[in-house]
Amino acid sequence: MAFESDLLALVPRLRRFAASLSRDRADADDLCQAALERALRSRDQWRPGTRLDSWMYRIVRNLWIDEGRARQRAAQTFVAEEAGAHVGHAGDRDVEAHMMLSDVDRAMQALPDEQREAIALVLVEGLSYKEAAAILGIPMGTLTSRLVRGRGALIEILGEAA
């Protein structure tokens, strides 16, 4: 029971993290749900005594990366094989979804994945560099470089320049 209630307590943070990664809120909640399902399935892999939040952030992040790759592949296949038969429709929906996004959402989406995930963990989730680097499996130096570049890009897009 403790495992499930600990997961439930993490849901607000996981949804926020998923929202900062995903293109819209519906995608974010689908991602979050997939992460919870995976956590329940692979609960044996979580080592008691280690941090459940880091483990969950890692699951969300890995699923998001996998989905992104799958979507990219699907998009390439789609355009190549069906020669744009449905592109008009999909395009309209994309434009519509895009218009409902705020500046911040749009700016985040413009970032390359590796900058977006670093920004999401440190600036949105408020994790320390050490925690974020561990979750992403990268050295601290790499993390800080991505934070510098990601911030630079956000400032440019959002027009926050001083």
Place this chain on the structure above:
Amino acid sequence: MTDLSEKMLIALVDGELDDVTRRRVEHAIAEDPALTRRLAMHRRLRDRLAVHYAPVADEAAPDRFTRLLDDAATVRPLHRPAARRWTHWATGGAIAASLLIGLAIGHRLPPADGPVDLRDGAMVAQGDLARALDTQLASAPDADALIRIGVSFQRQDGGWCRSFGGATVAGVACREGGQWRLQQLVPGDRSDLAYRQAASGDPRVADTVDRLIAGGAADATAERAARDQRWRP
């Protein structure tokens, strides 16, 4: 602006600098209007992102999440490996044996001083509970015993722990300083469901075992050896 100072500025905003470095960086910034503007810009960006996504965390979780977790919590005791750990109770006439225990308990009230004492601010086992933890083997259950041992295992630091269950109390105790320190104490299984719970164990106790255990539960040989060594790690 060099990359290094940009990193320093950002590290300051992210609260990553130690006190000495932070004071030095703040001092340098205070003397340079361009740096001061840049610092303000980075602070605004961080605030803007935090404020933008904060409402997501304040919303109530969608029902489907709560349902998913509720279902998992309800279904789990039937499927979880805990059943394996309590297997000695589940096999060969354990239900009948437990019913007998239940009957026996009716006639044997626990001693007036109870199974638990408070020493140095910690709960430690005493009396029948301490004796059961010292001597009983999960691998050789005694159907007449007031307290039954569920599982013996070692935790991360190598110390021995044992889960136990009885009519009054159930829980987990670990050997520390020659005593059995209670890690968890929950009400015993004195209910209509006693015979069923005896086979599955209290899920809360199973969770504590899950949290503490390093590796798997001790087998009969390891358990006997540990008892003969007086539960020294």
